[in-house]
Amino acid sequence: MLHRNLALHTDLYLPRWMYIYWKQGRHHEKVVFDLYYRSNPFSGGYVVFAGLENIVHYLENVSFTEADIAYLKEQLGFEDEFEDVLRNFKFTGSLYSVREGEVIFPHEQVVRIESTIFEAKLFQTALLNIANHESLIATKYARIRQAAPNETLLEGGARRAQGVDAAYYGTRAAYIAGFDVTSLVSAGRDFDVPTGGTMEHADIQFHDDELSAFRSFAEMYPDNTSLLIDTYDTLKSGLPNAITVAKELEAKGHRLKSVRLDSGDLAYLSKRARKALNEAGLDYVKIVVSGDLDEYVIQDLRMQGAEADTFLVGTRGITAYEQPALGMVYKLVAREDESGELKPVIKVSSSKVKTTTPHKKELYRIIDNETKKFKGDYIALADEPVESYTEIDLIDVRDPAFKIKTRNFNVKRLLQPIFLDGKRVYDLPSTSEIRAYHHEQMNGLWEEYKRLRLPEVYSVTFSKPLWDLKLQMIRNTRIFKEV
Amino acid sequence: MLHRNLALHTDLYLPRWMYIYWKQGRHHEKVVFDLYYRSNPFSGGYVVFAGLENIVHYLENVSFTEADIAYLKEQLGFEDEFEDVLRNFKFTGSLYSVREGEVIFPHEQVVRIESTIFEAKLFQTALLNIANHESLIATKYARIRQAAPNETLLEGGARRAQGVDAAYYGTRAAYIAGFDVTSLVSAGRDFDVPTGGTMEHADIQFHDDELSAFRSFAEMYPDNTSLLIDTYDTLKSGLPNAITVAKELEAKGHRLKSVRLDSGDLAYLSKRARKALNEAGLDYVKIVVSGDLDEYVIQDLRMQGAEADTFLVGTRGITAYEQPALGMVYKLVAREDESGELKPVIKVSSSKVKTTTPHKKELYRIIDNETKKFKGDYIALADEPVESYTEIDLIDVRDPAFKIKTRNFNVKRLLQPIFLDGKRVYDLPSTSEIRAYHHEQMNGLWEEYKRLRLPEVYSVTFSKPLWDLKLQMIRNTRIFKEV
Structure with missing residues (x-):
């Protein structure tokens, strides 16, 4: 390329x-x-x-x-x-x-x-x-890095980028500016950027229920499972199912890596999720949040005490949406x-x-x-x-x-x-x-x-x-x- | 590609x-x-x-x-x-x-x-x-086409696009949506889009004075000369020099194609330019305007009676700047x-x-x-x-x-x-x-x-x-x- x-x-x-x-x-x-x-x-x-x-x-x-x-x-x-x-x-x-x-x-x-x-x-x-x-x-990603100096930053905007090059070189720019991980495999390989990523709603829907989907992930990647918990109902379904799977992993000597919130109020839900995870003895499980994030939303979420360990940034980073x-x-x-x-x-x-x-x-x-x-x-x-x-x-x-x-x-x-x-x-x-x-x-x-x-x-x-x-x-x- | x-x-x-x-x-x-x-x-x-x-x-x-x-x-x-x-x-x-x-x-x-x-x-x-x-x-270019249904629309945003693909496929999108001409040669060739373009300030500066630069263009392309008239002073220098060159071309049986305004108040200057050109018997010389144009600015310019035959659209089209x-x-x-x-x-x-x-x-x-x-x-x-x-x-x-x-x-x-x-x-x-x-x-x-x-x-x-x-x-x- x-x-x-x-x-x-x-x-x-x-x-x-x-x-x-x-x-x-x-x-x-x-x-x-x-x-x-x-x-x-x-x-x-x-x-x-x-x-x-x-x-x-x-x-x-x-x-x-x-x-x-x-x-x-x-x-x-x-x-x-x-x-x-x-x-x-x-x-x-x-x-x-x-x-x-x-x-x-x-x-x-x-x-x-x-x-x-x-x-x-x-x-x-x-x-x-x-x-x-x-x-x-x-420059845009450097600003986002400033707003989140200690959190893990994951770049994942390829699907909304202005063409293939914009996704590919934009990912490289994100890494230069201090992002930690990308979801874009091609850029990960060619620019030696660590890659990561969790699952999508379709993976939940492809199973008969949410818990089965979570177990599919955990079975294959017991030390690298990151569960998307907002497909049906974050607090009533996703979170309890994630805790069930985390306990099953613990019983086999593994640890659930993280849960991901992709909709709803991220400040409120992340605090509720952190509390529930901690009460279940799962304080090591990280919380990933995503959804139209930029430096301003991240500042606001942090100000409101959101419990986010990782921010996944998409559209607003890769397109420099604001300008x-x-x-x-x-x-x-x-x-x-x-x-x-x-x-x-x-x-x-x-x-x-x-x-x-x-x-x-x-x-x-x-x-x-x-x-x-x-x-x-x-x-x-x-x-x-x-x-x-x-x-x-x-x-x-x-x-x-x-x-x-x-x-x-x-x-x-x-x-x-x-x-x-x-x-x-x-x-x-x-x-x-x-x-x-x-x-x-x-x-x-x-x-x-x-x-x-x-x-x-x-x-x-x-x-x-x-x-x-x-x-x-x-x-x-x-x-x-x-x- | x-x-x-x-x-x-x-x-x-x-x-x-x-x-x-x-x-x-x-x-x-x-x-x-x-x-x-x-x-x-x-x-x-x-x-x-x-x-x-x-x-x-x-x-x-x-x-x-x-x-x-x-x-x-x-x-x-x-x-x-x-x-x-x-x-x-x-x-x-x-x-x-x-x-x-x-x-x-x-x-x-x-x-x-x-x-x-x-x-x-x-x-x-x-x-x-x-x-x-x-x-x-x-979609962005279709909106711009709506705002200028009868004018010639020239796409020229490559230098501000989000990477090479964005320029290249963005040009194709512009043409599909009704633009007439592009300045980007690669896209012109590969997608069979008519290409066009005038000159830049550096071409004026590369000559000892503006008139010499205009004459260089006219000599080489007597039937396809488009003069950029805002390098020093649009009304006092660029326009009179363009009229001089147009008259020289007429004397040789040719016609100046257009003049281009790239700075200053485009409504005011285009009306002044139209008037001066008409008074010199050059009503056939087209006026090209450029500078941060989009559908809204074009609407405003038309409302104010701007005398533009061609709009050259750059940054705000090729990046869909607004969104x-x-x-x-x-x-x-x-x-x-x-x-x-x-x-x-x-x-x-x-x-x-x-x-x-x-x-x-x-x-x-x-x-x-x-x-x-x-x-x-x-x-x-x-x-x-x-x-x-x-x-x-x-x-x-x-x-x-x-x-x-x-x-x-x-x-x-x-x-x-x-x-x-x-x-x-x-x-x-x-x-x-x-x-x-x-x-x-x-x-x-x-x-x-x-x-x-x-x-x-x-x-x-x-x-x-x-x-x-x-x-x-x-x-x-x-x-x-x-x-």
Whole structure:
């Protein structure tokens, strides 16, 4: 699944302009594109970056088949000679990216492409599609993890996901963001995520009664039985039958693993179930709850003392139900001029937030030497020696006109070289490694920035040379506009 | 892309219970599962069914590889003998489905599977995943088509979709639902959807000035140039430059195709643009608008007299932003008893809407012989001779306790046989044929049911034998519950 060739997974205007630039003899000109987003989803304080592995596979596999070329020729009406240009297409540029699992903030360039305009154009749709989706879902699951820091979290949304990929890569994103288990077998295998799952109502209905169904499960999996107790009546039927089976298992030296509540009032029923199980001497039996859960419902259930050991999250996680799209964009920030020198470019918008930040830049995280917490991020022109600085001014987010002088920090460069001149120079970490890295980064972030609602705003500061350049370019464009 | 083997695209509990039933020697028992949804998305009046083609490909390709078997064995701890059972797995049952593009309503069984419990279990996750996604997106686009019945509709949301599949199959759904053009090349090719697209801000920035960029486009595509006019200043720069280029094209015997507005107030700017273009004698130049459009924004823009010939829809279409999941479910409704006879089963829930409708059923559309409009749908037990009825009682939706006697109708059976005993008996129509069929069905539906907000409720009636059976089974279960 990872090795599909997605050359035509592109918006038509991109190959159209590839052809135009080729015709003009400009296709070899070098450019820099930044990938970034503008505002945090879910009114939250951060995004969790994900999708790099998929982007790497995309770039390593992208090439035009004869059928691709024939179709494009029909659509764009290009010259025969251009067929060979497409036939020989492969990625020969450089790509820098933050790691998967990294915590990122608005306006930070988290992926930077340096290549010919010809190559950079083609990748736009696929890179945005992948990074937008996987980062959005990882962010949603990270928020759910925050709402349930100690419970087991089970991902099970495949049937409601927006297609097969959404289920599959969404599951990977859930695991990166701290979920423990998935029900989706394909993703479990391919991304080495622990799998789990209980039973469904049809399994009860396929037996003559509930107790027989429970016994079928217990007989086959005496140490791994999880009973769904809401098919007929949770308190009058499901729960007593589960206790009967638990006692039968005990008599044979086994332990019932859990019961699952999938309907009714989960706070009330889980408390009643916990009490009944405890009174029967079954305090070791876990309670799994499910049903339209997200970070808010989980917070409420916990506030009301729900007795849930495991939350099974479906629809609202896998679709990021509350806000099902992330708005990452892919913007040209520099291009080679006639002399071969890289020159910054800008797009000025009447909407300030849509004005791009020009030039090739680096992204740094300023980490406090004592607390090891993040003090803020710093974006500078690529040639500024930020790693040697001992003092940096960070924006005061309570009053962005002011800056706070910062000392005693460590500077971490966030963009990693992934491809250099077409050659991959980065070893893809395992999903578990990404998950551990993400966990570490979340620990680096003060609680204030992680609040689910109305979080504090994290400081992202432009260096003075970068800020001066941006202002100067805006002014120049304004003059142009007034012509 | 269509021919992936998705055997492990399943929730773990499904193969777990396949194994349990096999161990119990019950895996050959026949069952009937229904696929249906419970409430209309977007507070609307209908759903457009989509996903059948993908379901057919899934069922034709589903099989377990050695790697699949090894992984499942590790997860489920099954006996060696079961390996061969999986190795020989293929779909040998029957599947009935409404056509793609069909207009459907809550509680109608739109897919019916008749197979062994062993096979039916496995398909649940994939069938729901596919049908939920594609039907959801088709429904969203059908609503947008309603809001813009005469304009050209261009789909362009790939970069914000939830993964590659979501973009690809979402584009297909858009076309089925009446969109005219897509920007996504892969979907354009594979589903024979017309492709289109203009240019992006980076193309302007890659030139020294906007006019040069416009001229590059016009020179290469003199009869197919569509200019993005909002990069610097729509009214002061983009529009005058577009008019300049249009005049240059005219001088060479060509015509500028369109200008595109992607930011700012689209109602205001489109009217200003129309006026300026007309005053320059360019009334033939079309105006394309884009930017977070959905059915509601389009309604508002039209109400305000926006001069848009084409709406380009992105994020809010491809993700069904307002409600990004459809809740189709897959429920056991009948199973073979010891004597080999098919017996109805029910799941009774404290939530009335979640109580299933038992037994093998047929779904009929009652079409008025005079108006050719749909009078309502009728669900009956499979052996009722509904097609020979000359009088049918349909529920009065204003007071569901009453029924309306209906005569002078034609009965249309909606479920088509797709597979019979494992053999496909249905020829997949082309996407264009599905689109035309969908268009016809929308015409069969009175306007009242298609209102975007607060639509009239379409009548879906159970036959008396079916209703009696359901009530009887609920009563029997209630008795069971009171034990």
